[in-house]
Amino acid sequence: MxxxxxxxxxxxxxxxxxxxxxxxxxxxxxxxxxxxxxxxxxxxxxxxxxxxxxxxxxxxxxxxxxxxxxxxxxxxxxxxxxxxxxxxxxxxxxxxxxxxxxxxxxxxxxxxxxxxxxxxxxxxxxLFPWEDWRNGIPAMLENLLQPKILSWIDGGESSKARKGRQERADVAFGFSDAGWDADRVLERYELLYEAGLVAETVTDGRIKTGFDQSDAHTLTGLPLHQDHRRILATALGRLRGKIRYRPVIFEVMPADFTLLQLQRAVEGLAGAPLHKQNFRRLVAAEGLVEPTGQFSSETGGRPAELFRFRPGVVRERPAPGVRMPRGKRTK
Amino acid sequence: MxxxxxxxxxxxxxxxxxxxxxxxxxxxxxxxxxxxxxxxxxxxxxxxxxxxxxxxxxxxxxxxxxxxxxxxxxxxxxxxxxxxxxxxxxxxxxxxxxxxxxxxxxxxxxxxxxxxxxxxxxxxxxLFPWEDWRNGIPAMLENLLQPKILSWIDGGESSKARKGRQERADVAFGFSDAGWDADRVLERYELLYEAGLVAETVTDGRIKTGFDQSDAHTLTGLPLHQDHRRILATALGRLRGKIRYRPVIFEVMPADFTLLQLQRAVEGLAGAPLHKQNFRRLVAAEGLVEPTGQFSSETGGRPAELFRFRPGVVRERPAPGVRMPRGKRTK
DNA sequence: CAATATATGCTCAATTTAAGTATAAGTATC
DNA sequence: GATACTTATACTTAAATTGAGCATATATTG
The missing domain is CATH 3.90.79.10 (Nucleoside Triphosphate Pyrophosphohydrolase)
Incomplete structure (x- = not known):
């Protein structure tokens, strides 16, 4: 050695x-x-x-x-x-x-x-239109992508290959019981890449499968230079996992914020809708935030109290983050 | 740019x-x-x-x-x-x-x-004696390491520096409410390194603090070449996190195993004891394993049924792994 | 003032978790 | 072969967490 x-x-x-x-x-x-x-x-x-x-x-x-x-x-x-x-x-x-x-x-x-x-x-x-489930399943996923993925599965050479593709698609896109797992961003992108469903595939000189290059952008998101979209997929998956057990979300928030602003930021990264009352109960119970005593009246309705991040939480909780339901196929 | x-x-x-x-x-x-x-x-x-x-x-x-x-x-x-x-x-x-x-x-x-x-x-x-909590808090941590860490905290230059050290130690070693978080292996090793409590510190020509080099091995584990123990700490933390939501533990198991064998393997990596009855209920409920119908009588008591990994679980659960209590200071 | 918007407090049932009790089925010992 | 001991496995129960919704508070708009 x-x-x-x-x-x-x-x-x-x-x-x-x-x-x-x-x-x-x-x-x-x-x-x-x-x-x-x-x-x-x-x-x-x-x-x-x-x-x-x-x-x-x-x-x-x-x-x-x-x-x-x-x-x-x-x-x-x-x-x-x-x-x-x-x-x-x-x-x-x-x-x-x-x-x-x-x-x-x-x-x-x-x-x-x-x-x-x-x-x-x-x-x-x-860049990743299929990842945004904040308003339920994205139309482009249901109408465009899913059928194409199914025909990619059917296009497998052997029955074994088809079974393998089926299983991958089940896991990555939650077609099976497991449902949609927001963290599997990379798996999904890689499947689309291999299936020839993103513009990068063609550029890279691989076999082109069931995809019309001309309007790639509008169909499956904006392609990037080289493998940069793949890197981004890795990053998004990582961030989504991380907000669940580390208070990283506060890195993008201003010092003071309303709970709805915080919720929107989390939903934005997570790509999933959250139950408002439960969200507020959760961040309070977890001790992630503390009230400032100030109020914001820019909200359009009843003024919202402003909160700030409470750094002490990292000493109190083993894995302080925003707990959210995983893999719920809301629709 | x-x-x-x-x-x-x-x-x-x-x-x-x-x-x-x-x-x-x-x-x-x-x-x-x-x-x-x-x-x-x-x-x-x-x-x-x-x-x-x-x-x-x-x-x-x-x-x-x-x-x-x-x-x-x-x-x-x-x-x-x-x-x-x-x-x-x-x-x-x-x-x-x-x-x-x-x-x-x-x-x-x-x-x-x-x-x-x-x-x-x-x-x-x-290599990491302080990481093994399978029989409660390791004696060397309680008797040797903890006092030395406390004096490292006290040795901070300013009161601000001391507060910073205190907080780091609290989080890494669970001295505060958060308790021991098995995943923070790297944070702990890095703190020990900076505190001069592992043999590598001295080798690297940093300031030596409160540590007698001569019997380093017996005190704080076997030192490795260069930064290799640090790399191992990264790996252990990663594995501990991973078994919780991906079925990686089966990568080290033989094809057929008893539930206690599986439990011991998990405990070994996690460095924590698990409640036997709950463990079995959990792996069963999660669908991670299926019975083979065979029994092993090498156990010394009632023969245990042999199980095997059930790969289908990845299609059914969004994050199939061995759920375990986090950060419980069992003692 | 009515309509509407957001904020926030609270309830309740379902589910999950933690911990323990009870029983089953073997081996070892005398 | 009775007794003690070991491990396996089934089941119970209390506590905590989660998911979902209802109710109320306080603002803006017309």
Whole structure:
């Protein structure tokens, strides 16, 4: 067995740091993308170099270039995944050093979310229309995607292959008893990719299945550069899981907020509707927030009390977060 | 903002793939380490090169060298974290390309867990004695560690620093109301590292606080090469979280097993005791297992029925795993 | 003032969880 | 082969949590 560092066969690779920078503004979850510079090019995730000489850690490096380039001040930052598949970049498959990207998710406060030059905030569900269940099952999922997924299943070569596809689709899209699991964002995107139902599939030169490239955007969301939508899917799944047991949602909230604002932010990321009275009971019982004594009358009805995050909760609860029902097929 | 690939300032780094290969044999969770070759050297995680030319994906690369070098056939494999801090390798801090390690966790079945040449299976809790709560709070935590942590808190420079340390310790070690959260393995290790309470601290040339290096092993567990114990802490935390909502525990079980064997495996990884009757009710109710009709009489008492994993559960439950009480300070 | 909007307090049944009691079916010991 | 001991498994019960809805409070709008 090798001694790791002494193994001589390591090859140098190029490493960059990619950032999924997310926030929630007025009910809508958003993500920062570098707008397409030319016609025919696609939006991409912001990314920067990792400079081993000046950056002590990768996270520091990330924070440095994000601040330099966007002026944003990142709050919560978490490493997501390291992407190194050969087919990440369809145009540069052969030769040259492999490009590896260490992906991070970061959250910024909605108030701080100005618009850096060259980039823009995109609604998350413009990229993943099938993930937005806040008003019940998305029409595009029921009418467009589901039939296409079914015919993808039927298109399996052998009966065994079809069974495998069926099971994957059942789990990912909750066609079976398990119902919709909001966290399985990546599984769903990967299935759509393999089924040829997102525009990226065709670009990557894979077999094209049951999909008309021409109006891809309107059908299955905005395609991004290379594998960036895949990275975003990873990030969304991670965030959705995380709000359930860590108080990360407060990273996107202003200092004071009403409970409905908080609920809308959670619903935005979770992609699911929540029962209002229970939600308020829950955040109160969990001790996540405390009243400020101030009231906001911008709500249109009875003024809502303003609350603030109560940091002490992390010392009181083992896993403080917003409990919500999992996998309920509300419809 | 940069176009990622076109940014010219990326520097080449050396990338290797590290593997935390875990299993559970007869109640004890174990991890595969490459034994110390020389006196004074420490056990290390197995790792191998990433060869961009022959490996399509990093996971494939990992599986390849693990099979080549150990003969083990990995089941569950999941990317863990990418470690790239400058101080990973205390002996090579200046100059030369940065060494980056993409860490993976893998599980192998206990039956397949033979002992590859040059490496050996180590009890997980030999490395993390404070993590084993299966018989209540570990004596070493209560008698040795806790007092030292308290004096580390008191040793803070300012009152603000002390308060910060207090809070960190409260959360990580459950001194406050929240109680012990089995998942926070990394937070605990990092605190011990910073407090100078593990042998690695001294090696890394940091300030040594309240710790006698000479008998480090017996006091705070077996130290490993470089930051490898830190990587293991990350892995253990991840596995503990994962068994709760994904049926990964079956990756270490033989095809047929008794419910007590299953319980022991879960307890081993979780580091916590479970209520026997509730455990069986739970795995049954969740549909995780099905009876084989066979019985085992090796149990010493009434023969236990053998069960097997029921894969169908993933289609029926949104998050099939072993539910267990979180953060109960059993004592 | 009526209509309407949001905020917030409270109830209630269903479900889940935690913990314990009781019983079954073997092995070991004398 | 009676007795003690071990493990397996079924069942009971109280407490806590969850899901859903009803009722009331306090604002704005016309």
């Amino acid at each position: 090798n001694k790791d560092q002494s193994s001589g066969s390591n090859q140098a690779v190029l490493l960059d740091l990619g950032a999924v920078i997310a926030t929630v503004t007025v009910d809508e979850p958003r993500v920062l993308l570098v707008g397409p510079e030319e016609l025919n090019s696609r939006p991409r995730l912001p990314s920067g170099p990792f400079d081993p000489d000046s950056d002590r850690t990768m996270e520091e490096g990330l924070r440095r270039w994000v601040t330099d380039q966007t002026g944003l001040n990142l709050g919560f930052v978490e490493q997501l995944y390291t992407f190194g598949d050969r087919f990440r970049d369809p145009d540069a498959r052969a030769g040259g050093p492999r490009s590896i990207s260490v992906g991070y998710v970061a959250l910024v406060r909605q108030s701080a979310a100005k618009r850096p030059a060259g980039s823009d905030w995109f609604d998350w569900y413009r | 940069n176009k990622d690939q076109s940014s010219g300032s990326n520097q080449a780094v050396l990338l290797d793939l590290g593997a935390v290969i875990a299993t559970v044999t007869v109640d004890e969770p174990r991890v595969l380490l490459v034994g110390p070759e020389e006196l004074n050297s420490r056990p290390r995680l197995p790792s191998g090169p990433f060869d961009p030319d022959s490996d399509r994906t990093m996971e494939e690369g990992l599986r390849r060298w693990v099979t080549d070098q150990t003969g083990l056939n990995l089941g569950f494999v999941e990317q863990l974290y990418t470690f790239g801090d400058r101080f990973r390798d205390p002996d090579a801090r200046a100059g030369g390309p940065r060494s980056i390690s993409v860490g993976y966790v893998a599980l192998v079945r206990q039956s397949a867990a033979k002992r590859p040449a040059g490496s050996d299976w180590f009890d997980w809790y030999r």
